Amino acid sequence: MATYDFVFSKLGLQDWCAQDQSTGPMSMKDLLSKSRGETETSQSIWEVPFPSMDNLNEACRAFPQSRELTKGLENGFLSVKDSLSIFLDPLTQPLSWFLDGALYFMLATPWWIIIPLLLLVVQLVTKSWRLVAFVGFSICTLAFIDHYEYAMQTLAIIFVCAFLCVLFGVPIGIAMSRSDTMQRLTIPILDMLQTLPPFVYLIPLIFLFSVTESKLYGIAIILYAIVPVIRLTNLGIRLVDKDVIEAADAFGMTKQQKLYRVQIPLALPNIMAGVNQTIMMSLAMVVIASLVSAPGLGVLVLRGIRNLELGVGLVAGLGIVILAVILDRVTKMSLARINASQKS
């Protein structure tokens, strides 16, 4: 006798219940009652179970158990998977090429070209010799403790992913700022991407794409890191002073001209803050992405956790912190330069 027998007998469904048997394996509860020789006693009101699928199944064997829901979801996903990947595979293929190319470039080029090149970029965007010296010192320290290769792999991945985030994020942000409908549609998706634990969207990704391809972790990082640049681009453009827009209108500027000559330049500090956040978030994702075979410092952190090699984990963690400080300083400094140039 199960608690909810009366539901099915009231509805006159006994025949339906009896015809089709959908029983799961025996549960621990059944086994325990069998071994203890307990017979079912009448239930008190305190012990009435919630009418969940499993509990209803006890009363009516034809009623599906909740495991059939997961099974159904799995089968449904697997059946659309093939058609989905026909469409998604070629679309995302360039990401694999970018990532493999960047990794190859960073590792195949000798260090005495890469390090000066990086320093040159830092000098160009920040115009600060102190920062160049700091970056040079940090990278040389990492290289000195033989973490150069890992650090460069991590950097290569971040460069590609952050670049793609900006490439797609800024136009999306602009579109959001120009249309309220677009904003209403996009914001829930952004909220979801930001609150979903990264592990959750790794699961469908693993099924959708071949795990041996680099785009798998590329997509995971981009999905996670693209949110701030979209949000802040949208916000920055919406925050541009109404008076300025009015003045631009008065000059008879077209929509295009207004966007490129007025809105984007004035929103640039906000957009750059978004870029800074995006870079930091892709760095944060590097360790998790290592679980799906991304190379770099994250692999060492994982090894440290798996084998309790405290030293390996700490040094790799420190390496990530150093990279984070470098990237943060450089983007903040270029942000400050933009701010300063706007003030003058």
Added chain:
Amino acid sequence: MRKSILGAALCALTLPAVAQADCGEVSITEMNWASNAIVTGVAKFIMEEGYGCDVTVVPSDTVPAVTSVAENGEPDIVTELWLNSTGEVYNQLEEQGKVERLGKVLTPGGVEGWWIPTYLAEEHPELKTIDGIMENPELVGARFNNCPDGWGCRVVSDNLIRALDLEESGIEVFNHGSGETLASSMASAVQSEEPWLGYYWGPTVPLGKYDMTKVDMGGYDQAVHERNMNADTDNPGVSDFPAAPVLTSITTDFREREPEVADMLSKMTFETAHMSALLAWMDENNASAEETTVYFLSNNSDIWSDWLNDSARQKLAALLN
């Protein structure tokens, strides 16, 4: 003062007696892989229902569990301990007399090795040996799916790759980031009947579910394998993987406290093939580890009744038919 000493002495006298009559608190590890959830589930059920223990399950992993035993003397029972993955630490603990091994929980033990799908082996019998694979790299997809960094097998496989000069033969080595991606690469290849070559170990769900053939490396050579177990060894060689000893281990402290339970645990053993079958059943029926435990307990009472002592057999008589 006198009274309290007397009281303490009394307590000391009565406590062991109580513990013997009814087993006290026991902690047991549950490693994060499927077969161990079943082993631990079965042990927990028997200890609770047959011996009246109060069992706490500690979710853990091989190295953290051994480290925890070394540092805190807890948990009491570490089961399905893959000796090969613990390194020197476990042997040191044994020498210090902190732990003792009770016997193999899996017989003959874990299987490790490089595998190809059986349909591939049937179609191209030459792929059953590593030489055949290296002569026809394109038949296995020209890729070797390697262990994640930090696993014991990674060191061995890396040394084998060096010894075989695998990459020279045109096989790319792909280092997986986690066991999950390694398993799913195998699953997706087998499901679409594509070629696959990679490391795997059993008993596991994938090896129970998919029909795989172990690649012959030309026999097991103990000296060579031991050399291969060190990273950056000077002269790596080619050797098959031996059957990995998989043990139940308890703290010596626990042996003194609960000799009866320890005795049961020392008899507790599963055949590797049977464990694989259980895991395949679990996957087929979409069952949880707990339900698989129940499935084993209710269908294989002839196996586990041999592990029990008389009083436990009496308590569990209802299940033993």
